[in-house]
Amino acid sequence: MQLRRTPQTVQVLREFLDAPLEWRHGYDLSRSSGLKSGTLYPILIRLTENHLLETRWEASENGKPPRHMYRLTQAGKRFARECVAEVRNIAIGEPVFGNPS
Amino acid sequence: MSFVRKTADRIAGLVVRYASPGSKEWAQAIESELLYIESDWRALGWALSGVRVLFDPQPAPLRTMADLDVEAQKHAERRLHAVNNGWLVTNVRLFVPLVFALESLVDVAIGRHILSNTVLLLGLLLLAPMLYLRTREPNVPDRDDNAGLVRFYVDELSAISSNSLTFWMFVVGALLMIFGFELEIRFGWESVISLLWLLGLLLFLAKHRQNRRRLAQVEALLDTTSDSFS
Numbered sequence: 001m002q003l004r005r006t007p008q009t010v011q012v013l014r015e016f017l018d019a020p021l022e023w024r025h026g027y028d029l030s031r032s033s034g035l036k037s038g039t040l041y042p043i044l045i046r047l048t049e050n051h052l053l054e055t056r057w058e059a060s061e062n063g064k065p066p067r068h069m070y071r072l073t074q075a076g077k078r079f080a081r082e083c084v085a086e087v088r089n090i091a092i093g094e095p096v097f098g099n100p101s
Numbered sequence: 102m103s104f105v106r107k108t109a110d111r112i113a114g115l116v117v118r119y120a121s122p123g124s125k126e127w128a129q130a131i132e133s134e135l136l137y138i139e140s141d142w143r144a145l146g147w148a149l150s151g152v153r154v155l156f157d158p159q160p161a162p163l164r165t166m167a168d169l170d171v172e173a174q175k176h177a178e179r180r181l182h183a184v185n186n187g188w189l190v191t192n193v194r195l196f197v198p199l200v201f202a203l204e205s206l207v208d209v210a211i212g213r214h215i216l217s218n219t220v221l222l223l224g225l226l227l228l229a230p231m232l233y234l235r236t237r238e239p240n241v242p243d244r245d246d247n248a249g250l251v252r253f254y255v256d257e258l259s260a261i262s263s264n265s266l267t268f269w270m271f272v273v274g275a276l277l278m279i280f281g282f283e284l285e286i287r288f289g290w291e292s293v294i295s296l297l298w299l300l301g302l303l304l305f306l307a308k309h310r311q312n313r314r315r316l317a318q319v320e321a322l323l324d325t326t327s328d329s330f331s
Contacts, residue, residue, distance in 0.1 A: 025137075026130055026134050027134045027137055036146070036147075036150035037131050037134075037153075038152065039153075041130070041154055044127070045123070045124065045127055045157075045159060049314075049318055050317075050321045051322075051324075051325045064136050064137070065133040065136060066133060067130075067134065067137070068126070068129070068130030075325075
């Protein structure tokens with residue numbers, strides 16, 4: 001899978017894992033992850049291209065335009081758990097002030 | 102509606118209008134979110150940040166195997182068209198560097214601008230393998246052979262989008278050629294030629310990136326399809 005596991009990507013995946021069954025929209029993800037739209041959307045595009053994310057347009061009732069919603073696919077959930085665990089392992093394994101010798 | 106909100110709407114509209122085929126839906130998603138952001142300044146920040154989508158061109162999405170078949174057919178037709186153009190049209194891109202190479206060789210032989218012409222010749226030499234590969238006649242499968250066409254498409258995409266030695270030779274060669282040319286002219290309107298070459302190189306790199314993305318899309322689609330069959 002040609003997907004760079006950048007800290008921002010892992011951050012987005014972590015947000016999705018918080019509520020893996022829920023459909024999320026861009027602004028909600030942006031607020032919870034602290035990422036701007038210009039950073040968030042390229043990540044969402046890459047995740048969708050790799051079939052890790054499913055998307056749909058949700059119609060609004062009060063005359064507002066439909067919203068683009070996102071949710072992890074089964075493969076996406078596996079990948080997200082892998083990434084988050086990997087980052088956690090690295091964080092646990094790495095000493096804060098260099099190697100103890 | 103405030104001026105700030107109007108500006109945000111206008112910016113988001115422009116992003117939707119000029120987004121690449123693969124980013125269009127995403128630009129629309131950014132635009133549609135605007136109405137759900139209550140603060141005008143936050144909406145402006147959201148729209149301004151979304152401009153980045155314009156600088157990240159994406160090829161049109163490939164969602165199904167049928168999309169891939171159509172794309173492979175189109176690619177095969179383009180390649181066949183290139184073959185049918187004949188030797189002269191296919192190899193015309195070799196003539197410009199060849200003329201420059203001959204001119205530089207003559208200049209070196211008569212001892213004029215030796216340093217700049219040597220750099221230019223070195224650059225042209227590094228360009229040669231890529232130019233040769235790009236002008237080679239492809240072995241395009243039959244139109245009815247869908248699997249063969251997809252394989253041909255994937256093979257060609259892999260070859261032209263890999264960061265191989267030939268690719269890096271081409272990039273370094275083009276930069277050396279531009280540098281050599283600049284060394285020779287120093288000032289004046291001829292600098293425009295170097296700028297045009299630089300622009301050409303940037304377009305080549307953008308196309309290379311686009312090809313890499315297309316290959317990633319194709320591989321992801323093939324992976325998903327094989328997963329669903331297994």
